[in-house]
């Protein structure tokens with residue numbers, strides 16, 4: 001079972017913008033793509049309400065969004081009526097081998113309940129990447145569950161005793177939505193990439209700076225997110 005059922009909350013999630021700590025999560029994505037990716041064919045795996053897909057499109061990429069949630073996809077199409085959004089089963093992609101130069105996936109893999117399933121999904125993403133294509137995975141860092149952040153609260157008792165694979169809770173203050181995720185460590189993600197045949201060439205953990213113009217709480221000292229760049 002995926003961690004969250006968005007059938008009732010897709011509209012709420014769809015109103016989420018790049019504010020507070022979420023701004024920081026995506027801030028360096030354009031620069032990472034410019035540095036590591038050649039080509040314009042992009043897959044947004046777990047596109048949700050399409051916020052991440054629209055970000056890719058604004059960067060000039062031809063982006064296709066896929067997701068298991070019909071409600072989320074309806075929300076994505078509402079924001080971007082001419083966009084290409086498709087419903088899939090987990091880890092089953094209706095594309096030929098080598099169809100994409102970039103696969104991007106933000107805040108998805110911590111909704112997958114087992115390492116076996118994560119490796120299976122990552123291997124399917126690898127299949128649709130061209131040789132030399134890149135997967136950029138944006139996900140919570142270990143430290144996400146240990147501190148207070150501008151727009152994410154994580155002070156729940158179960159987060160303090162978390163171990164790999166446990167459920168953890170986050171509250172998104174800007175849209176008033178509580179989500180349950182699975183806690184996966186850096187070692188878990190690296191194991192997943194290795195099992196899927198993808199080579200991690202970079203781990204980027206953005207830190208807030210004064211130039212962001214946001215009153216950071218912890219974000220300028222401790223990185224809340226991890227961005228893995230992995231190549232086929």
Ligand SMILES: C[S@@+](CC[C@H](N)C(=O)[O-])C[C@H]1O[C@@H](n2cnc3c(N)ncnc32)[C@H](O)[C@@H]1O
Pocket residue numbers: 002006045046047048049050051052066067068069072089090091105106107108111112121
């Ligand atoms: C927290 S939302 C993130 C959406 C979007 N990427 C963003 O950053 O705004 C997570 C999305 O992942 C989708 N999802 C969860 N498990 C999935 C899986 N195994 N395969 C594809 N999508 C999945 C959910 O339906 C949901 O739309």
